[in-house]
Structures are given as structure tokens and as C-alpha cells.
Amino acid sequence: MLRRVSNAGCTNLAVLQNIGYVAVDAAIVAKKPVKFSFREAAAVPLSALTVVQALAILDVQQGGKVFISGGTGGFGQIAVPYAKSQGLFVTVSGSRSARALAERLGADEFIDYTTQDYTEILADYDYVIDTRGVSEIFKQMKILKSGGKLLSLNAGPNARFASQSADWSTGKRILFALLGAPFDGLAKSQSKSYDFIYVQPNGKQLAAFTKYLEEANIKPVIDSVYPFDQVNAAIAKIATGHSQGKVILKVDDEE
Numbered sequence: 001m002l003r004r005v006s007n008a009g010c011t012n013l014a015v016l017q018n019i020g021y022v023a024v025d026a027a028i029v030a031k032k033p034v035k036f037s038f039r040e041a042a043a044v045p046l047s048a049l050t051v052v053q054a055l056a057i058l059d060v061q062q063g064g065k066v067f068i069s070g071g072t073g074g075f076g077q078i079a080v081p082y083a084k085s086q087g088l089f090v091t092v093s094g095s096r097s098a099r100a101l102a103e104r105l106g107a108d109e110f111i112d113y114t115t116q117d118y119t120e121i122l123a124d125y126d127y128v129i130d131t132r133g134v135s136e137i138f139k140q141m142k143i144l145k146s147g148g149k150l151l152s153l154n155a156g157p158n159a160r161f162a163s164q165s166a167d168w169s170t171g172k173r174i175l176f177a178l179l180g181a182p183f184d185g186l187a188k189s190q191s192k193s194y195d196f197i198y199v200q201p202n203g204k205q206l207a208a209f210t211k212y213l214e215e216a217n218i219k220p221v222i223d224s225v226y227p228f229d230q231v232n233a234a235i236a237k238i239a240t241g242h243s244q245g246k247v248i249l250k251v252d253d254e255e
Helices: 038-042 045-058 076-085 096-105 134-142 170-189 203-216 228-239
Strands: 005-008 013-017 065-068 089-094 109-112 125-130 144-152 193-196 222-227 246-250
Touching: 038 222, 038 246, 045 076, 045 125, 045 144, 045 203, 065 076, 076 089, 076 096, 076 203, 089 096, 096 109, 125 134, 134 144, 134 170, 170 193, 222 228, 228 246
Parallel strands: 013 246, 065 089, 065 125, 089 109, 125 144, 144 193, 222 246
Antiparallel strands: 005 013
16 A cells, blocks of 8 residues: 555656645556655656666667767656666767756767757667657767667557557557557668557566666756646746756646
């Protein structure tokens, strides 16, 4: 039984909620870090699971180079230090005002997308984690070396993603394969690979990530906190793509 539940609906929006007691599957939950407030804890789970599962899909190797588009947002502020802990060289993009945050997170290189074109600066990257979607896939694929891997959080599923679950119907698998055909075709033509991730709940991964946060003494960056009656404003803030850290949605007035 849990006194509070932290949940998240997207990589940038986290929900802090006090709803009494609820029953949940013990396999998908973990204790929050001891020194975290509930607000801070709400900012962690989805981004943590996303980066852990993304790096597993990419099968990253120490010394590899990864580019995270928009790497100072809600996902990046968790992903950058964790990727560094796995021995990766990390480059992120963001607005000029985000440079200081990127450096604080430990990024090795920062691209100011308002004045720089990363396709003219970066090359021979091993991995890309895309947070921007379809509009950036071609550009991001361009900076990968032959054999490089791109994983998208937003662009869309493909045939390999469709093959991962036995629960999906044949029709859904065909649909996913058709939707992802342009991405797969682009990747294949350049001897690279494309993957899509739909994050799965995993209590063991959360527990391991909690240990990492406590040992590394890392806390999430919170951009802003909105009361529940301002949910549209919170979503609008995320839609700008300019949030530096997590946007928290409070369901009640308690911490």
C-alpha cells in the first residue's frame, strides 16, 4: 500500500498526487530516494525508465558518442548525467539560455540550435536519442556514422518495434511497419538503424536508478510547478519546447 503515488504522462510532465491508499502491482513500483521530496520524486520515474530502456535498446558501449536533441528538457536532465555515468560522450542541443544547465548536468558538448546547425558541427556519432520527432529524423540520421543507431521517443513505431509484443494483432503490426517504413528505409540506405521506444513500467529498473541517484547525489531539475486547474498552461509550457527540467502538475495543495 502506498500513501502517495507519483505518475507521469509524458517525458516532461510529472504529476504529484495525494489520493490516500491504492493497490498496485508491486513489480512496477519502487521506493523513492530517501532524500527526495515527493515533488522531486514525481519528476524521476518516466525519464529514468526511458533512458535506462533506451540505452539498453541502443546497446551502448563505453566511449561511444551520443547526441540527445533538446537535452536540457525534462528527459535530458535525467538522461545526461546517467549517460555520462555509463561512459558515454554526451552532446545536447538547446537554446542559448540552456547552456549553463547543460554544463551543470555534465554534457560534454552543447549546441545552441538558435545559432548553430548541428549537422555542420557533429559527425561520426554512434547513437542519437531523438526527442523532437519526424521533423528532425533526417538531420539526426546524417550525424551518425555507418552502423550508428537512432532511437526516437516521438517519431513513430516501425517493424522492429511491432515485433516486440505478442499481444498486438497482425493488423497492428502491419500498421506499425507501414508507419515506420520511411524511417527504416532512410536508415537502411545509410547503413544505420532506427528504433522507437514505448517505455514499460519496471520496478527493478526504478530501484536500481534510485540507488544510482542516491550514490551520485543527483536530484532532478524542476522547471515549474502548476496547480491542477492550470493543466492546460502546463501542457502549453511543454509544447514550447523551452522547459529546462520537469514541469510538475500538483493535484492537491499538500507537498
